[in-house]
Amino acid sequence: MSAEGGHAALTLYINKQLHTFMSKSKTAFEFSAKKLGTETLYFWTFTFAEVLAIKATRKKWNYLLTLLKRKYPELCGLRAFELHEEHGLHVHMVTNTRIDVVAVRILAAKAGWGRIHVKPIRAEGATYLGKYLTKEGRPPCFKGWRLWAAFGPWESTKVKDLRFESEFSDIIRELIATKGRLSYFHRLALADEIYFNQIANP
């Protein structure tokens, strides 16, 4: 094997892991999307003609949502911010009720929005919105932002409603119950040790 050919083969040799663990927030989003509807949902996309600053976009979205809530008090849904590589920030919204797109376009024009697109989707399609809700994929300008939120009179699943279940978390819970006096870092170190031994000596 020549050095050059070998290098190309070796570069291809290692594939990055594609599937990563879901964050708590993304899981909460998926649960909420499932709760929102089991049949047809409506997938909205709100964009601007020109690229706006992130803060300005958020302000315009808040205003539009206020207008929508005034006109449709029973409107329930989820929204997610998405930063496109070329078009800047745009907003996706999923609702479970059909509302008049012409009326929404009038409200959106009043709030300063540009193009609006809506299409019916199957309930499972709502989880598409969650694809950008990963910690690793989060652009730095979104630091401290809520990438998704629920609106309207319904109970969405919140992050605090979720409980993480794994063998490691079971060990931690057992240690809290039996060795409650241990400091946080000692407890974690001990749990690491126990977990390692469980794998090495099943």
Add this chain to the structure above:
Amino acid sequence: MTQLELIQIVMAGHIILVAEYRGGKVESSGYVDKETGNAIKTLQLAYAVERQGKGMIDKILLRKYLQPDVTAEQVEIKLVKGYVYAFPLDKFEAKRGMLFGRMAETEPVLIEQGEEPQCPPKAGTRP
């Protein structure tokens, strides 16, 4: 894999951990909605490996998240305890006195060594 091949991969810029395999298992973890009881679970492969550190044995935990369509029965761990493997990593982190790594999609590769692995000495005996 020979040591020369290993060096070539490292020189190509990949993160490789060479360590002795001690054990592994497939485990399920995920989130449960406390209100509805619904759960979203994912499978992951956990490996316990050891390497000769600075005068002591370092314990390392490696993880690999499996694709959503993979079941626990489909996963077969082919690594043999006591043998040294090259583990391709996506990233690693040292914390709490241990090393934690996330494995790349590529499978670990056995390092060719001259001799068979020996049994560890009995506890309490001097080598």
